[in-house]
Amino acid sequence: MLREARIRAKWHLFLLSRLRDYAQLLKPNLSIMVVFSSVVGYLLAPGVQFNWLNVVILFVGGVLVTGAANTINQILERHSDAFMKRTMSRPMPDGRMGTGEAWALAVVAGVSGVWLLGHFFNPLAGLLSLISLLLYAFAYTPMKKIHPVAVLIGAIPGALPPLIGWVAATGSLGIGGWILFMIQFFWQFPHFWAIAWVGYEDYLKAGIRMLPSNQGRTRFTGLQCMFYSIVLVPMAIMPRMVGITGNVGMWVTMACGVFYFIASVYFYIHNDHKSAKRVMFSSFIYLPVVLLALLFDKL
Incomplete structure (x- = not known):
């Protein structure tokens, strides 16, 4: 037994x-x-x-x-x-x-x-x-x-x-599905690059190349994050234009885009671990807040 x-x-x-x-x-x-x-x-x-x-x-x-x-x-x-x-x-x-x-x-x-x-x-x-x-x-x-x-x-x-x-x-x-695709598509670039910046040494050991510059941790990464995040600000109008969501969803989405862009600007200026993590955490906040805002204000 x-x-x-x-x-x-x-x-x-x-x-x-x-x-x-x-x-x-x-x-x-x-x-x-x-x-x-x-x-x-x-x-x-x-x-x-x-x-x-x-x-x-x-x-x-x-x-x-x-x-x-x-x-x-x-x-x-x-x-x-x-x-x-x-x-x-x-x-x-x-x-x-x-x-x-x-x-x-x-x-x-x-x-x-x-x-x-x-x-x-x-x-x-x-x-x-x-x-x-x-x-x-x-x-x-x-x-x-x-x-x-x-x-x-x-x-x-x-x-x-x-x-x-x-x-x-x-x-x-449908056009609505493609708009959601594009929002999530542009959101990913600062998200990926911030993670790659924070874990740069580990990725380097593994032979993984994720940062947009061959020189590694340069300000070019922050500049690219700024470009992709700023696109999300005017893109916030598109769900409202095609009738997916209302004005509240649009304004919340736009505000989140501005928030994401400001974090990217800070990253470009400082180009350090703290600012990279700020972009990373901003990306974690952006997507769920935007999706929930669009959904709760669905027309």
Whole structure:
């Protein structure tokens, strides 16, 4: 009896450890943040009423697709992850999991997520989610070690979630969905570059090139952040123009753009760790506030 209890305890610990490893691969916290914009895109579509079942299916499908992309990202970067402090304890660089098991998880999650979106909503939503997965995993991920244009490539799958949500609701690539795509597209550049600036040494060790200048931590990064963030200010008018949201949503979105731009200006002037983190945290504030403002003021 004692021996059986010990075996059961060992299996229990093993399963808990494996679940933690799977969670590290799928990155559910990051996936939830990404899928949140997809749900908002769905709810912002004209004529859509809140339905718990549809929202849950969209949410789960999006988390699975995003989790699959994150897993493939870690498979392809398992060797470089071993050189970075924040990633060296992941399952593969730490030796706790082989690539075969990780690929199986990625395939099951990816196929399940694409099927859910394509079956319960429409084929176009499933196709867009598949394109997003493939772009992130097989274009953005390897390009990070080749050229800073990886940020541009990564911004495409990063901006697709609200468009996928819109397509899931309407079945078509409407102007409203493209506007949400563009807002999230431009938002990502200062977000990516601020993170890359803060973690520059780690990225350098791993051979990952994310900053827009080959010279590294120059003011050019702050200048680029200013350019992409200022675009978001006039872009705040577009959701109001096409009738997605009202005046409150427009003004909140515009104010958030100004807030993001000011953080970028501060980053350009000071070009230090503190100002880079300010842009990073501003990006964390900008997107959820804008999406919620647009949704709560939906026309």
